[in-house]
Amino acid sequence: MSVPRWSKYGIRFGVLFYLAALLVFPVLMIFVRTFEDGLTESFEAVTSEAGLAALKLTLITVAIAVPLNTVFGVTAALVLVRQKFRGKAILNTLIDIPFAISPVVIGLALILLYGPREGIVGEWFFDQGIRIIFSTPGIVIACMFVSLPFVVREVVPVLQEIGDEQEQAASTLGANWWQTFWRVTLPAIRWGVTYGVVLSTARVLGEFGAVSVVSGRISGQTETLPLFVRKQFEIFNDGGGYAASMVLAVIALLTLVFMNLINTRKEV
Amino acid sequence: MGIKVEHVSKDFEDFKALDDISLEVPDGSLTALLGPSGSGKSTLLRLIAGLEHADGGKVYLDGRDVTEMSVQERGIGFVFQHYAAFKHMTVRDNIAFGLAIRKTPKDKIRSRVKELIRLVQLNGMAHRYPSQLSGGQRQRMALARALAAEPKLLLLDEPFGALDAKVRKELREWLRKLHDEVHVTTIFVTHDQEEAMDVAEQIVVMNEGRIEQVGEPKELYEHPKTEFVMSFVGEVNRFGDALIRPHDLDLALFKSDGAEEAMIERVSHLGFEVRVELSMANGDHAWAQVTRAQAEELELEEGQIIFARPSRAKVFENGDGPPTAPTDELQVA
Numbered sequence: 225m226s227v228p229r230w231s232k233y234g235i236r237f238g239v240l241f242y243l244a245a246l247l248v249f250p251v252l253m254i255f256v257r258t259f260e261d262g263l264t265e266s267f268e269a270v271t272s273e274a275g276l277a278a279l280k281l282t283l284i285t286v287a288i289a290v291p292l293n294t295v296f297g298v299t300a301a302l303v304l305v306r307q308k309f310r311g312k313a314i315l316n317t318l319i320d321i322p323f324a325i326s327p328v329v330i331g332l333a334l335i336l337l338y339g340p341r342e343g344i345v346g347e348w349f350f351d352q353g354i355r356i357i358f359s360t361p362g363i364v365i366a367c368m369f370v371s372l373p374f375v376v377r378e379v380v381p382v383l384q385e386i387g388d389e390q391e392q393a394a395s396t397l398g399a400n401w402w403q404t405f406w407r408v409t410l411p412a413i414r415w416g417v418t419y420g421v422v423l424s425t426a427r428v429l430g431e432f433g434a435v436s437v438v439s440g441r442i443s444g445q446t447e448t449l450p451l452f453v454r455k456q457f458e459i460f461n462d463g464g465g466y467a468a469s470m471v472l473a474v475i476a477l478l479t480l481v482f483m484n485l486i487n488t489r490k491e492v
Numbered sequence: 493m494g495i496k497v498e499h500v501s502k503d504f505e506d507f508k509a510l511d512d513i514s515l516e517v518p519d520g521s522l523t524a525l526l527g528p529s530g531s532g533k534s535t536l537l538r539l540i541a542g543l544e545h546a547d548g549g550k551v552y553l554d555g556r557d558v559t560e561m562s563v564q565e566r567g568i569g570f571v572f573q574h575y576a577a578f579k580h581m582t583v584r585d586n587i588a589f590g591l592a593i594r595k596t597p598k599d600k601i602r603s604r605v606k607e608l609i610r611l612v613q614l615n616g617m618a619h620r621y622p623s624q625l626s627g628g629q630r631q632r633m634a635l636a637r638a639l640a641a642e643p644k645l646l647l648l649d650e651p652f653g654a655l656d657a658k659v660r661k662e663l664r665e666w667l668r669k670l671h672d673e674v675h676v677t678t679i680f681v682t683h684d685q686e687e688a689m690d691v692a693e694q695i696v697v698m699n700e701g702r703i704e705q706v707g708e709p710k711e712l713y714e715h716p717k718t719e720f721v722m723s724f725v726g727e728v729n730r731f732g733d734a735l736i737r738p739h740d741l742d743l744a745l746f747k748s749d750g751a752e753e754a755m756i757e758r759v760s761h762l763g764f765e766v767r768v769e770l771s772m773a774n775g776d777h778a779w780a781q782v783t784r785a786q787a788e789e790l791e792l793e794e795g796q797i798i799f800a801r802p803s804r805a806k807v808f809e810n811g812d813g814p815p816t817a818p819t820d821e822l823q824v825a
Contacts, residue, residue, distance in 0.1 A: 389576040396638070
């Protein structure tokens, strides 16, 4: 494409400015503010009992929701790409629903099904002595709901791209379905899975709307880190809010680095 | 491993890929399935492999009914047109795959892989990835991978189709030599008649989901049973009902019995062979294949009037029914 020099630089500058204004500066401000007044005050909030409980709950939620959605996502992608059946288009659309619906609405929908009084499923569990809404299970379910499409959407195009010849080759060499999946399919789609996991993790870490509806926001019990951040601002402890935000950002960054590290087999 | 296919049919939605096919392939032979695209040759190969399942009919390997057996259990080696290399594995791991699946001891895998790398001439490339190999090398790796677990049957689906002409020729020759060394029953699919004639001991000519003729290359060329076989295995000219091979059309400067007048439209020098395109007196077009020496002797050039006489022609009974034997073999003395 031949573009005049001035417009080439113009376009580039435009993109960079857009990124800086919307993304880089706001995130940078968090770091600046966290360290501005010294670390002690900021980290007092994070290391408080409620802060640690929020961190723990967030990590538990990630540890349950992300692996489950990864397994589901890879399975659903395999079904969507490798199988032919009636109603495939419907399944494909269903998977995108979490992208289309507002998280607050998702939270309400979950209460209507899992609430101890409002929902049939919730009532049954309540009778068994298990609380779903206003408790950890509800938070995990809400996070799974909102982050469900990521792995599927990252893996589907990769599966389409690689085709099924390598899988056929594996079967002619004696590999059964499971061996083919582990030795051939999974390594071939690993970058798609990686990005899906990173995106899911980021979404689960940061989910506010749906979690805020189903959690009941009980400090020290059903408060995740994003809810904790909000709370800190509400009680005018801005420093605590910045610090907690930074913890969130660091976890997300670590996930990204970790997923890239486990993939550093030689690239093809 | 001897193969027997009995009355096998296969439909893909409303397309008849295979229509009541029966075929026997002797143990240790090198057979080509030859036909145009859509003739069902790849489907037949995949059916023998177990990658497709027949709608009707039976497949026997070594006398055993394997119709319902999975591809894993059949113990075959399969080579794909586009290599199907495992891109995330080195050459060595690709070749070792079948052995690793069978839980072969490590030292045994190592020695077998070494042996195969030598056999397919990929010395020094064991640690490369498929993306670092040329097309020909990738296909040789795929062949080694298919041979690693010592299959009794080697199936190749257009194995040289994605390669350029020179490499294709080399690999062809190499496959034939390999078969002499390894003696595994081998079937390969091709749409290239020259490739089939060059490599195979037995050729199965297929068209529209059916077998037209089975035979040795020479037999197919000289005694085709159907018009399709005659025109697919080699080139033909058509004069009315008669089919004539271009090299059976003798050119002369003077008229003789059975010769027809023609005007030379074009002379192409292809090395030893010279193609002479003719416009016959009745308006038909034809071409004759002559040697360079003959072309020089007759001083052939465009626009020249010449006499063409078929030395050998073949007439097939026309019709849409099953293939019929030629009714007349015209020999013009």
